[in-house]
Amino acid sequence: MLNTLIVGASGYAGAELTAYLNRHPHMNITALAVSAQSADAGKLLSDLHLQLKGIVDLPLQPLVSVAEAAKGVDVVFLATAHEVSHDIAPEFLAAGCVVFDLSGAFRVQDSAFYRQYYGFEHQYADWLAKAVYGLAEWQSEKIKEAQLIAVPGCYPTAAQLALKPLIDKQLLNLDQWPVINAVSGVSGAGRKASVTTSFCEVSLQPYGLFNHRHQPEITAHLGIPVIFTPHLGNFPRGILETITCRLKPGVTAQDVAAAYHAAYDDKPLVRLYGKGVPALKAVVGQPFCDIGFAVQGEHLIAVAAEDNLLKGAAAQAVQCLNIRFGFPETQSLI
Numbered sequence: 001m002l003n004t005l006i007v008g009a010s011g012y013a014g015a016e017l018t019a020y021l022n023r024h025p026h027m028n029i030t031a032l033a034v035s036a037q038s039a040d041a042g043k044l045l046s047d048l049h050l051q052l053k054g055i056v057d058l059p060l061q062p063l064v065s066v067a068e069a070a071k072g073v074d075v076v077f078l079a080t081a082h083e084v085s086h087d088i089a090p091e092f093l094a095a096g097c098v099v100f101d102l103s104g105a106f107r108v109q110d111s112a113f114y115r116q117y118y119g120f121e122h123q124y125a126d127w128l129a130k131a132v133y134g135l136a137e138w139q140s141e142k143i144k145e146a147q148l149i150a151v152p153g154c155y156p157t158a159a160q161l162a163l164k165p166l167i168d169k170q171l172l173n174l175d176q177w178p179v180i181n182a183v184s185g186v187s188g189a190g191r192k193a194s195v196t197t198s199f200c201e202v203s204l205q206p207y208g209l210f211n212h213r214h215q216p217e218i219t220a221h222l223g224i225p226v227i228f229t230p231h232l233g234n235f236p237r238g239i240l241e242t243i244t245c246r247l248k249p250g251v252t253a254q255d256v257a258a259a260y261h262a263a264y265d266d267k268p269l270v271r272l273y274g275k276g277v278p279a280l281k282a283v284v285g286q287p288f289c290d291i292g293f294a295v296q297g298e299h300l301i302a303v304a305a306e307d308n309l310l311k312g313a314a315a316q317a318v319q320c321l322n323i324r325f326g327f328p329e330t331q332s333l334i
Contacts, residue, residue, distance in 0.1 A: 002026060002325065003072055005097075007033045007088070008079035010040040010060055012187045012237075013102055015049040016314035017077055022056050024318070024332040026325070029058065030073055035084065036062040063088075070095035077317060078102060082118050089148065090124050098324065099148050100317045104213065106131035106150040108220050117213035133221060134320040135160055136329075137267045143323045151320060154312025155182050155214040155230060156221070158241045158304040161270060161289050163222055165263035166245065166300075171255060173298070176246035179227045180218070185237040188308045202234040238280040239308045245300045253295040260291060268330050269311065269319060277303035287315035287333040 004021060008014045009032035021027045034040050041062040046052040048060075063069055066088050070076070076092045078085045078101045085103035092099050104118060106128055114122040122128060132146035133139055135157065143149055152160070159180050166172050186202055206229050215228040247256075257274075264270040271278075273292030283290055283305045293302040306312050315333055322331045 001028050002074040003028050003030045004075040004077065005029075005031050005033060005069060005073045006077045006079065007063060007069075008081075008084075008102075009045055010034050010038065010043075010048055011079055013309050013313040014077075014079035015045065015052065016309050017079055017102075017317060018045060018056050018058075019052060020314060020318045020332050021077075026327055026331070027075070027321075029056075031069065032058050032060050033063040033069060034060045035080075036064050038062065066091040067095065070097055073097055075100070075321065079313075083120050086114075086120065086122065086124070090127055093127065093148055098146075100134070100151060100320060101131075101148065102151045102313055102317055104150075104153060104217070106148060107133060107152065107217055110220070113216055113220070117211075117216060134316060135221065136316055136319040136323060137161065137264065137270060138164060140323050143320050144326075146324065149317075149320050149324065151313065151317045152221075153214045153217055154184065154188060154239055154306070154308040155180075155212075155228070155241070156218045157312050157316060158182070158239055158289055158306050159218050159226070159228070159243065160222060162241065162243055162291050162302045162304040163226075163245075165259040166256065166302075167222060167224060168263070169255075169259040171247055171251045171259060172300075173246040173248045174224055177225050177227050179229075179244045180241055181229050181231070181243075182239060182241040183231040183233045184239045184308055185233055185235045187237040188232075188239075188312075202232055204231060204233050206231045235280070237307055237309055238284045239306050239312060240278075240280055241304045243302045243304070245302065247295070247298045247300050249298065251298075253293075256293055256295060256300060260293075264291075269315070269333070278305035280305055283307050283311070285310070287311055287319070287330075 085105040277292035278290035
């Protein structure tokens with residue numbers, strides 16, 4: 001049995017993570033923590049997330065001392081802001097904990113990336129170099145040995161799962177950059193109140209044109225340039241990405257299907273569509289990424305759908321946990 005601490009448990013992803021770990025037969029939740037300044041400190045998690053009443057009635061404890069919080073803890077999940085993870089992850093790592101960080105603080109091994117896209121100077125180049133990017137279907141061998149796993153962003157997870165098999169099999173004409181149009185529900189912005197993400201104010205709209213921080217994350221890990229345009233949709237959760245690509249001459253739909261099946265037939269949390277393409281209703285509340293595609297001539301449209309809070313965050317973190325410690329990959333997820 002592994003003792004685990006969840007920091008940032010009050011948020012949407014943190015609550016989903018807590019629910020998964022609470023029913024995990026090999027995990028013991030020792031505490032749920034929030035920042036010492038949080039208005040949620042002292043409240044029960046189940047008072048904030050009513051679906052957990054009678055299931056996880058644990059208090060949210062203020063994180064005053066990392067050293068104290070780390071005592072007796074084997075595994076730490078950080079569902080915290082990027083700059084918070086940046087500051088506290090190294091302290092938990094120094095205490096010998098295995099850390100799964102759901103923020104962007106250790107996803108890209110380039111300190112200039114953090115200066116440009118996250119607005120802070122990265123102070124831990126050594127841990128940045130050691131961190132393993134937790135795209136579970138593609139990094140399992142490295143995850144098995146890692147002490148720090150940087151769980152990918154929600155948009156990058158769907159984009160990479162859809163594109164990586166095609167790039168690895170060299171099916172794409174990369175003279176035409178893949179164009180990723182992605183729509184996310186408002187839960188991706190977190191629980192903190194804001195007029196721009198208030199449900200009554202949200203209207204389908206693109207944002208972060210050419211400067212969203214997930215674009216360089218996608219590019220860094222795919223190894224190719226892409227055009228990435230995120231949209232905020234007026235629905236609670238889920239991500240749908242429509243990706244337009246150019247195939248090399250002579251590449252067929254059968255070649256594309258074969259690449260996807262070779263990559264994912266043994267991966268339980270990616271579901272492939274033989275006909276048609278996925279819709280959000282298939283994945284909301286589920287830990288899967290669903291992928292479908294269509295081909296016309298040299299043009300390919302791939303569609304990937306996932307729950308941004310699950311495969312895009314909490315479910316992938318638990319999937320990485322299972323890989324890291326040798327548990328069944330879908331333990332507690334399905």
